[in-house]
Amino acid sequence: MMKSKKPLIAASLMACFLVLTGTASASSTEVFADVGKMATAEQVFSKLHLPAIHPKMSRQDKAARKARKEEKKKQAQLLQAYRKYDFQQVQAWAEQNDPEAMFIVAYACRTGQQVPRDAGQAASWQQKAARANGELAKVYASPAYTKKTLPLCRLYAMAGRRAHTGDVVRQSYDKAVRWSQLGAREGDPAAIAYIGSAYYTGRGLPKDEKRAITYFERAPHDPLSVRLLADAYKNGHGVKRNQEKGEEYETFLRIAQDKMNSRYKKGVPSWVSDYR
Numbered sequence: 378m379m380k381s382k383k384p385l386i387a388a389s390l391m392a393c394f395l396v397l398t399g400t401a402s403a404s405s406t407e408v409f410a411d412v413g414k415m416a417t418a419e420q421v422f423s424k425l426h427l428p429a430i431h432p433k434m435s436r437q438d439k440a441a442r443k444a445r446k447e448e449k450k451k452q453a454q455l456l457q458a459y460r461k462y463d464f465q466q467v468q469a470w471a472e473q474n475d476p477e478a479m480f481i482v483a484y485a486c487r488t489g490q491q492v493p494r495d496a497g498q499a500a501s502w503q504q505k506a507a508r509a510n511g512e513l514a515k516v517y518a519s520p521a522y523t524k525k526t527l528p529l530c531r532l533y534a535m536a537g538r539r540a541h542t543g544d545v546v547r548q549s550y551d552k553a554v555r556w557s558q559l560g561a562r563e564g565d566p567a568a569i570a571y572i573g574s575a576y577y578t579g580r581g582l583p584k585d586e587k588r589a590i591t592y593f594e595r596a597p598h599d600p601l602s603v604r605l606l607a608d609a610y611k612n613g614h615g616v617k618r619n620q621e622k623g624e625e626y627e628t629f630l631r632i633a634q635d636k637m638n639s640r641y642k643k644g645v646p647s648w649v650s651d652y653r
Contacts, residue, residue, distance in 0.1 A: 412521040412535060456563065463559045464491040464529065471502065477536045477546060477556070479506035480517045481529065488526045512545040533560035534568035541571070554581035561592075570599035577605055577614070586615030604630055 464485065470478035483502035486495045507514035516522070537557035540549050554575050560568025573592025575582040590609060593602040603626050609615050611623030 412527060412531065459562050460491065460529075463533075463562065467529075467559070474505075474509060476506050476510035476513050477539070479503075479509065480513060481532050481536070484517065484522070484527075484532060485529060490526075490529050510546065513539075516545060528563070528565075530560040530563035530565040530568065533557065533563075534565045534571070537568060537571050550575070550581035566596035566599045567601070569596040570601040570605075574601055574605055577609070588615075590615040600630075 467478050467481055467485075471482045479502050483499045483506060485491050486499035486502065488494070492498075503514075503517075506517075533556045537553045537555075537560065538544075539546050540553035540556060542548065546552075553571065557568040557571040557575070561572045569592055572582070573589045573596070574580075575589075576585045576592065577589035578584065586609070589605070593606050593609075596602045597606075607623050607626035607630065609623070610619045610626065612618065
């Protein structure tokens with residue numbers, strides 16, 4: 378089990394994370410800060426000693442792991458081509474008047490990602506997108522998006538989360554998966570965790586619990602991965618049932634929920650509690 382101070386640290390930041398990625402009923406100020414709080418939560422969770430997903434590895438497992446590492450190297454070489462292709466897809470969606478895509482193209486033009494910096498094009502796309510969705514415009518105009526340059530894969534991940542919850546955009550599991558796949562391809566932990574959740578629940582992708590676990594293994598410190606790993610081990614979904622390990626994962630979220638309830642008088646946001 379963990380040392381006593383670590384769950385408290387995790388709980389404090391996890392509580393902030395949960396609130397800021399909550400339902401559409403949350404205040405706009407809280408929702409706008411989700412990017413920064415997500416990064417903070419991921420950083421803290423990465424320093425914690427979470428239970429190992431596969432603590433014992435056979436020779437075959439080790440060989441498979443080595444093969445995956447080699448494959449990962451090959452994929453890294455292709456990543457630049459993937460990024461270019463994926464951004465072309467986003468541009469196509471923007472031309473089809475998808476507000477989220479238009480904002481991301483505007484962001485790319487402003488920050489010089491995948492396209493040369495072009496303030497004029499950025500402003501043009503920003504105006505078009507704002508006319509299509511004024512509430513989403515407030516998100517992209519917030520300090521979380523303007524004070525530092527975020528990689529496009531993080532924008533894809535956040536777009537996926539918004540599509541899942543229906544926060545300032547129309548709810549769509551298909552779009553949530555579509556955006557998350559772009560982010561996952563570039564290694565964004567939040568996007569990877571969401572794809573795992575889609576396989577785990579069958580929302581947006583065919584249900585495949587064992588495949589879901591492989592995604593959670595790739596993003597073990599993402600709060601969504603932790604939540605679903607707790608459920609998987611407690612109920613034997615995709616892994617051998619292990620009540621003790623499930624409770625270890627669940628401890629992080631239980632403490633966070635208690636702290637959040639006392640401070641904000643709210644329960645776990647829908648995007649977390651839906652995965653039960």
